[in-house]
Structures are given as C-alpha cells and as structure tokens.
Amino acid sequence: MGTVQGEGEHDKARGYHINDNADLLAEILARLDGRSLAAAASVCCLWRAVSSKESVWEALCNRHVSYASNGTRAVVAALGGYRRLYCRCVGPIADRLLVTGRETGPTAAVRLSLSMSLFSIDCYERLVVGGRQSPSSLLFLRNTVDVS
Amino acid sequence: MRPSSSSSASECLSGRGGVVGTASQPIGSVPGSTCAKEEPPSVMPIVVLDSQEVGIRLIHSLLACAEAVQQENYKAAEVLVKQISVLASSQGGAIRKVAGYFAEALARRIYRLQLQQECSLDSTFSDILQMHFYESCPYLKFAHFTANQAILEAFAGCRRVHVIDFSMKQGMQWPALMQALALRHGGPPSFRLTGIGPPQPDNTDALQQVGWKLAQLADTIHVDFEYRGFVANSLADLEPYMLESPSQTNGESDEPEVVAINSVFELHPLLARPGALEKVLATVRAIKPRIVTIVEQESNHNAGSFLERFTEALHYYSTMFDSLEGGSGSSEGQQDQVMSEVYLGRQICNVVACEGTERTERHEALLQWKKRMAVAGFEPEHLGSNAFKQASMLLAIFAGGDGYRVEEKEGCLTLGWHTRPLIATSAWRLADGGSSLSAAAATDSH
Numbered sequence: 001m002g003t004v005q006g007e008g009e010h011d012k013a014r015g016y017h018i019n020d021n022a023d024l025l026a027e028i029l030a031r032l033d034g035r036s037l038a039a040a041a042s043v044c045c046l047w048r049a050v051s052s053k054e055s056v057w058e059a060l061c062n063r064h065v066s067y068a069s070n071g072t073r074a075v076v077a078a079l080g081g082y083r084r085l086y087c088r089c090v091g092p093i094a095d096r097l098l099v100t101g102r103e104t105g106p107t108a109a110v111r112l113s114l115s116m117s118l119f120s121i122d123c124y125e126r127l128v129v130g131g132r133q134s135p136s137s138l139l140f141l142r143n144t145v146d147v148s
Numbered sequence: 149m150r151p152s153s154s155s156s157a158s159e160c161l162s163g164r165g166g167v168v169g170t171a172s173q174p175i176g177s178v179p180g181s182t183c184a185k186e187e188p189p190s191v192m193p194i195v196v197l198d199s200q201e202v203g204i205r206l207i208h209s210l211l212a213c214a215e216a217v218q219q220e221n222y223k224a225a226e227v228l229v230k231q232i233s234v235l236a237s238s239q240g241g242a243i244r245k246v247a248g249y250f251a252e253a254l255a256r257r258i259y260r261l262q263l264q265q266e267c268s269l270d271s272t273f274s275d276i277l278q279m280h281f282y283e284s285c286p287y288l289k290f291a292h293f294t295a296n297q298a299i300l301e302a303f304a305g306c307r308r309v310h311v312i313d314f315s316m317k318q319g320m321q322w323p324a325l326m327q328a329l330a331l332r333h334g335g336p337p338s339f340r341l342t343g344i345g346p347p348q349p350d351n352t353d354a355l356q357q358v359g360w361k362l363a364q365l366a367d368t369i370h371v372d373f374e375y376r377g378f379v380a381n382s383l384a385d386l387e388p389y390m391l392e393s394p395s396q397t398n399g400e401s402d403e404p405e406v407v408a409i410n411s412v413f414e415l416h417p418l419l420a421r422p423g424a425l426e427k428v429l430a431t432v433r434a435i436k437p438r439i440v441t442i443v444e445q446e447s448n449h450n451a452g453s454f455l456e457r458f459t460e461a462l463h464y465y466s467t468m469f470d471s472l473e474g475g476s477g478s479s480e481g482q483q484d485q486v487m488s489e490v491y492l493g494r495q496i497c498n499v500v501a502c503e504g505t506e507r508t509e510r511h512e513a514l515l516q517w518k519k520r521m522a523v524a525g526f527e528p529e530h531l532g533s534n535a536f537k538q539a540s541m542l543l544a545i546f547a548g549g550d551g552y553r554v555e556e557k558e559g560c561l562t563l564g565w566h567t568r569p570l571i572a573t574s575a576w577r578l579a580d581g582g583s584s585l586s587a588a589a590a591t592d593s594h
Contacts, residue, residue: 096545117538120323120326120369124319124323127364
C-alpha cells in the first residue's frame with residue numbers, strides 16, 4: 001500500500017486531486033459496484049478509510065433495494081452493518097438473480113425481507129459459541145453456480 | 149458437478165423397466181462374492197454392463213428383497229441383500245448411497261440386529277445432523293420462511309405475541325421472525341417464545357442455552373423478549389396449563405396474548421403411539437392459538453404393507469438424495485452433504501428396520517394430515533402469496549436451484565425436486581371461528 005505524498009505534491013501543482021476531499025471521495029466510491037468497492041480498500045490508507053464507511057455501503061445496498069427507512073437502518077446496524085449486509089447477502093443475492101438495476105414494487109419487498117432474514121440468521125449464528133468454526137448458513141450463497 | 153456417468157436414482161426408479169416385480173433372475177444361483185459381471189450358466193452372460201441397466205437391476209433387487217422380507221423368506225432376502233451391495237458398489241452418486249442405506253436397513257431387519265442403540269434418537273447427535281441438513285439444502289429454510297410468513301401475518305396488529313415451538317432444536321427459525329417483527333409497521337410487539345425439546349443425555353440445558361442466544365439477538369434489535377424452555381419426552385406429556393400465559397399481575401395491560409404454535413417434523417413421531425397425536429391436538433385446541441403452522445415430509449411411509457412402505461420410501465429418499473448431489477465444492481459444503489446423508493440414512497433405517505413404538509418416522513402425506521386436522525377441529529389457513537414469493541426467491545438463489553420447485557396446492561406450499569414434492573408447509577386455525585380474540589368479531593355462530 002503506497003502513500004500518495006509524492007504524487008499528491010506533484011498533482012497539487014496541477015490542481016484538484018481525488019484524495020483532496022474525503023467527502024467527495026466517499027460520493028465517488030459510493031457509486032462503485034461491490035467488487036470494485038472492496039478492491040478500493042487496497043489503494044491507499046485514505047481510500048481504505050473512506051471505503052469502509054457504512055454510508056458508502058448503505059448507498060450500495062440502496063441501489064438494489066431500499067433499506068433507507070430509519071427502522072431498517074437501526075436493525076441493520078445492530079445485526080452487523082451495511083458492509084456485512086452487502087458482502088454476505090445483498091451482493092451474492094444480486095449476483096445469483098442477475099439483477100443489475102434497482103427493484104421496486106412487490107419484488108423489492110420480497111428481496112428486502114429475504115435478505116434481512118438471511119442476515120439475521122447470519123448474525124444469530126455468530127452468537128453461537130463453540131461447535132462450528134464459522135457461521136455457514138449463508139455458505140450456499142458463496143457456492144459457485146453450476147452453469148453446465 | 150454431477151458425475152455424468154451415473155444416472156440419477158429417481159431416473160432408475162421411473163425409467164424403463166419400472167415395473168415392481170420379482171427378481172429377474174433365479175435367486176439361488178447368484179454367486180456370493182464375485183463381481184456383478186458373472187452370470188450363472190443358465191442366463192446369457194453379459195459382457196458390457198450399462199451403468200443404467202445395473203441401476204435398474206439394483207432397484208429391482210431392492211424391491212425383491214423387501215418382498216422376500218414381507219413374505220418372511222429370510223434366506224432369499226439374505227442372498228438378495230448381498231447382491232444389492234455388490235450391484236451398488238458399481239454405481240456412483242445418489243443411487244449408490246441410497247441403495248447402501250436401504251440395504252443396511254434391510255440387513256438390520258433381516259438379522260434383527262439390536263436396534264435400540266442405533267435407531268433411537270440421541271438428541272444431541274440428531275440435532276447436529278439436522279444442522280448440517282439445514283446448511284446443505286433449502287428444505288428446512290423453506291419450512292422456516294413459509295411458516296414465519298404465516299405467523300407474521302397472523303400476528304398483524306397484535307401487541308403481545310407468543311410462539312410455542314414444538315421443534316426448538318437450535319432455534320434457527322426465530323431470528324428471522326424477530327427481525328421481521330422488529331421492522332414491521334408500528335414497531336415490534338412483546339415477543340414470548342416457549343421452546344419444547346427432549347431431555348439431553350448429558351444433562352446440559354440445551355434449551356436454556358438456545359434461549360440465551362435468542363435473547364441476545366432480541367436485545368440487539370430491541371425486541372422485548374421472554375423465553376421459557378420445556379423438556380418433555382413426548383409432546384403428549386404437555387398439558388394446556390403448562391403453556392398458557394402467566395397471570396397478568398405484573399402490571400402489563402389487559403391486552404391478551406396471541407398464540408402461534410409451530411411444528412417442524414414433530415407430529416409424525418406421535419403416530420407411533422395410539423392416541424398421542426389426538427392428545428397433542430386436543431392440547432393445541434385448548435390453548436386457542438391464532439394459527440398453527442405444520443411442516444411435514446410429503447410422503448406416506450406409514451400405511452399399508454411393509455413392501456408398500458418400502459417402495460414409497462425408496463422413491464422419496466432417492467429423490468432427496470438426488471437433490472443433495474451436485475452441492476458445494478467447498479470442504480464445509482461437502483461435510484454438510486455427507487452429514488445430511490447420514491441424517492436421511494437414519495430416517496431410512498427407522499422406516500425400514502423398526503416396528504411398533506420404535507418406528508417414529510411415520511411420515512404421512514398432506515392429504516392425510518388435512519383429514520387428521522379436520523377431525524381434530526381445525527380448518528385450513530391459506531398461506532399467502534408473500535410466502536410463495538419468498539420461497540421462490542430463496543430457491544432461485546440456492547445453488548443448483550434449477551431442480552427445486554415450489555408449488556401451491558389449496559393454500560399449502562410444497563417444496564420438491566423436479567416433479568416430486570418432498571416437504572409441505574400448511575397453516576391451520578380453530579374451526580369454530582378462531583381464538584378468543586376474534587370470537588367477539590365472528591359473524592356466524594355454530
């Protein structure tokens with residue numbers, strides 16, 4: 001993970017640099033897809049800090065289904081946060097269902113309740129002491145899809 | 149990845165030559181230890197054996213052995229059991245495993261091996277097996293999600309709710325319901341959960357531990373939660389007064405408690421003792437629940453002769469094992485699959501090798517449960533379209549999801565593999581107009 005000091009000084013001579021304003025960077029990163037956002041964490045310290053912000057991952061989740069109501073936000077935070085919600089549930093579900101755009105209407109409500117249900121099971125499994133090494137109720141979402 | 153060389157077990161059962169009948173070759177002349185390619189001199193020797201043909205012969209041998217057992221012709225059965233093992237070893241995938249479990253169960257029955265230790269349910273071990281079954285395939289998740297949807301809808305607008313779970317185990321059904329209650333319009337109700345479970349062999353209080361974990365979760369999402377565990381050898385030991393809400397002297401409002409009763413695979417074992425199911429359903433009635441959710445295996449492994457039961461079970465478990473094949477490539481996924489097969493194998497052993505009160509896997513089909521529930525004074529509560537949509541989406545995201553099918557039949561939902569339904573969720577309410585809450589609102593009287 002390199003620093004950007006050398007490049008920054010050089011670029012400052014030219015004008016605005018992407019790392020100059022963390023809030024602006026957050027706005028930009030919030031428009032990435034899940035994989036790119038995860039990769040962004042390894043660019044530099046600032047990008048790692050910004051890309052782990054819950055608001056960025058919340059924006060990403062909301063692009064699929066609306067998780068924006070206050071009640072939902074509190075429950076998601078309690079169960080582990082938006083980043084975990086995306087990585088464990090929303091992202092894999094979107095991949096599986098091959099849905100790229102935002103969903104509205106009854107299908108969106110079903111997706112919301114399904115992803116929240118699976119997320120709550122994931123959280124509960126992490127409470128289990130002893131027994132399994134790692135929670136695996138959501139393992140099926142990480143399986144490779146057989147397209148043969 | 150499915151091995152391409154072996155046909156699926158259920159294909160063999162329903163493919164060409166699917167006639168139930170006696171063995172296609174003379175019984176006494178099969179050599180005991182040689183490979184399947186050698187034939188007695190009176191039959192044309194087969195040089196190249198097609199895998200599918202061996203599969204069909206395997207099924208025929210299994211059925212012939214079961215018929216021999218039914219006729220108490222144990223000498224013939226013994227020979228056939230050995231033949232089955234040889235044939236099974238040349239197969240791959242689901243059919244080899246299914247044949248193996250059925251052959252083992254037949255052998256136990258033939259030799260009257262001491263079944264008490266093996267088939268009796270050591271509850272800790274069977275819980276662990278069921279957890280692996282929960283992870284590796286969608287049947288239990290389907291059961292939980294569809295039942296939860298029915299319970300959620302029945303609890304709409306209620307401020308105090310109580311769920312009595314006959315199948316507590318690890319409590320995996322309830323986090324999702326608690327989350328849905330936390331997010332519903334108007335905020336969560338006070339949620340009381342009563343978990344019923346069998347006594348533990350090592351005296352650990354498993355039920356209480358599960359309650360603590362659920363309480364932790366409820367605390368994080370700010371759902372007012374109360375829990376009580378009941379240890380019972382049989383559901384028939386329960387009495388209504390044990391499950392009713394404590395008197396309302398703790399300062400709570402007069403708001404009555406709305407009750408839901410949930411049973412996942414816990415009703416069919418009651419059929420092993422006459423009168424037990426009737427007693428349990430009478431207890432359920434006495435509690436006056438708003439809704440009763442029942443999930444059971446969709447197959448008849450309880451009626452008719454031994455051969456009929458064996459044949460039904462062979463079809464059912466072949467389809468089940470087929471659906472488990474082609475699962476995850478990860479080592480955890482494979483372990484889940486193996487343990488799920490052991491879980492199902494113990495059921496097979498019980499269906500085939502046990503009798504009387506030991507035979508607890510007395511599965512019955514939805515049609516039969518409907519009759520029993522009607523006799524006991526319940527009427528169906530249709531599962532809504534939300535339950536169907538959630539179940540369909542769940543299956544769409546399950547790997548290998550192409551084979552699973554959700555079907556709706558007269559308000560009940562079934563999950564199956566291809567054309568064969570395997571488990572069924574149904575919901576019920578009291579037939580005389582419902583629980584005490586809606587009695588006042590009932591428009592017609594009896």
